[in-house]
Amino acid sequence: xxxxxxVEYMAGRMPRRTVFxxxxxxxxxxxxxxxxxxxxxxxxxHRRMVHRAARKMVSYGLRxxxxxxxxxxxxxxxxxxxxxxxxxxxxxxxxxxxxxxxYLSATGRARRRExxxxxxxxxxxxxxxxxxxxxxxxxxxxxxxxxxxxxxDRLRVEYGMPVLAGQACFAQCGLVLLFSATPKGExxxxxxxxxxxxxxxxxxxxxxxxxxxxxxxxxKNGEALPDLWDQTSxxxxxxxxxxxxxxxxxxIQLS
Numbered sequence: 001x002x003x004x005x006x007v008e009y010m011a012g013r014m015p016r017r018t019v020f021x022x023x024x025x026x027x028x029x030x031x032x033x034x035x036x037x038x039x040x041x042x043x044x045x046h047r048r049m050v051h052r053a054a055r056k057m058v059s060y061g062l063r064x065x066x067x068x069x070x071x072x073x074x075x076x077x078x079x080x081x082x083x084x085x086x087x088x089x090x091x092x093x094x095x096x097x098x099x100x101x102x103y104l105s106a107t108g109r110a111r112r113r114e115x116x117x118x119x120x121x122x123x124x125x126x127x128x129x130x131x132x133x134x135x136x137x138x139x140x141x142x143x144x145x146x147x148x149x150x151x152x153d154r155l156r157v158e159y160g161m162p163v164l165a166g167q168a169c170f171a172q173c174g175l176v177l178l179f180s181a182t183p184k185g186e187x188x189x190x191x192x193x194x195x196x197x198x199x200x201x202x203x204x205x206x207x208x209x210x211x212x213x214x215x216x217x218x219x220k221n222g223e224a225l226p227d228l229w230d231q232t233s234x235x236x237x238x239x240x241x242x243x244x245x246x247x248x249x250x251x252i253q254l255s
Contacts, residue, residue, distance in 0.1 A: 001029065001030065001031050001060075001061065001062060002030055002031075002062075002064050002065070002066060002086060002237050002241075003030065003031045003032075003033045003057065003062040003064065003065040003066070004023065004025075004030045004031065004032045004033060004065070004066045004228070004229055004234075005033050005035070005065040005066065005067055005068055005072065005229075006032075006033070006034055006035075006068040006069075006228045006229065007034070007035050007036075007037060007068060007070070007072065008034055008035070008036045008037070009036075009037055009038070009039040010036050010037065010038055010039060011038075011039060012038055012039075012040065016036035016037075016038070017036070018033065018034065018035045018036060018049075018052070018053040018056060019032075019033070019034040019036065020032070020033055020056070020060065021034070025225065025226060025234070025238065025243075026225075026238055026243045026244065027243050028237070028238050028241045028243040030066070030237075031060065031062060033053070033057065033062070033065070035049065035050060035053050037049055046074065047074060047077055050074040050077045050078065051077055051080075054077065054078050054080070054081040054083055055081070057078075057081070057083055058081050058082075058083070062083065063082060063083055063084070064083075064084060064085070064086045064087075065078075065083060065084070065085055065086065066085070066086055066229045066230065066233045066234050066237050067085045067086075067229065067230050067233055068228060068229055068230065069227060069228060069229055069230055069231075085233065086233055086236055086237050086240075087200065087236075088215075088232065088233065088236050089198065089199065089200050090236075090240070091235070091236040091239055091240075092198050092215060093126050093130075093179075093198055094126075094246060095215070095246070095249075095251070096126075096130045096177055096198065097130055097133040097134055097137065098251055099177075099196060099215060099251065099254065100116055100134060100137075100138070100175055100177060100196075101137060101138075102251045102254055103175055103194060103196070103212065103254055104138070104174070104175070106254065107174075107194075109174055111137055111138045111139065112138070112139045113139055114138050114139060114140065114173075114174055114175070115138075115139070115140040115141075115142060115164065115169060115172045115173035115174065116134055116138055116140070116141055116142070116173060116174075116175050116176075116177065117141075117142045117143070117144055117169050117170060117173045117175070117176045117177070118130065118131055118134075118141065118142070118143050118144070118145065118176075118177050118179065119143075119144040119145065119176055119177065119178045119179065119189065120144075120145045120178070120179040120180045121145075121146070121180045121181070121182060121183075122145070122146060122147075122180070123145050123146070123147055123148055123151070124179070126179075127145065127179055128151060130177070131143070131151065131155060132155070135155050135158070135159035135161055136159065140161070140162055140164060140172070140173075141155070141161055142164040142169035142173065143169075144169070144170075167190065170189070170190045170191035171190075171191055173191060173193060174193040174194065175193055175194050175195070175196070176189050176191075176193070176194070176195045176196075176209065177196055177198065178195055178196065178197045178198065178199070178203075178205075179198045179199065180198075180199050181197070181199060181203030181204070181205065182203075182204075185204065186204045186205065186206040187203055187204065187205050187206065188206045188207070189205060189206070189207035189209055190207065190208075191208075191209065192208055192209060193209055193210070194209055194210045194211075194212050195207060195209040195210070195211055195212065196212040196213075196254075197211070197213070212254055212255065213255070214232075214253070214254070214255045215232060215251060215253075215254055216231065216232060216251070216252050216253035216254075216255075217231060217232045217235050217249050217250065217251060217252065218231065218235075218249070218250060218252050219235075219244070219248055219249065219250075220247075220248055220249065220250045221248070235249060
């Protein structure tokens, strides 16, 4: 089960017990976890109470959490118990094409004149899917991926994708979609414009490009989700569980 984490700061200094309650959102079953911390307590006290809550989460089999709307300062404590925020990576990979098109539209860039570069350390099936989608939406798609010659040839035949290689593609492109960075050392992304990273963790990047990191999502029909939790993470959990489809989501902000 996936947990829904939020924090309540209580009056007084006495510790309060963390509350675990089953709940449903859009038919998806979650465990609502409310860590109650004393408003006047020290960080040491708060951390001790988070340790206690983490041990309880482990006993309930809760290892993945939807984070609260407000920043939570004790993730490092939870990670000592292998408890982590739910990963956004699978959902963002599926939304790579909409993210690129949203950026181009929001910045007034003409799709039929724009170059989008796909950069990665190795070729993956998802990158092929994104490339095929983008070739039908923007004028130029270029690759900075080892062993991609066969894919380039096929897309050139099917979609008329032009030949752009090396520094030339970076110089002309307004957006780089970086799917994986070099595991050790810096990843160079030259040129100007923007960059969106689809991996996890914080890569070492050498670039002057504007780093896009946050995608805000909402339901297209205007349906409101409970606002105690980060909306994109909550939608990622519901999508993973099969209670929200990609067609039901829309990007409302990219920053």
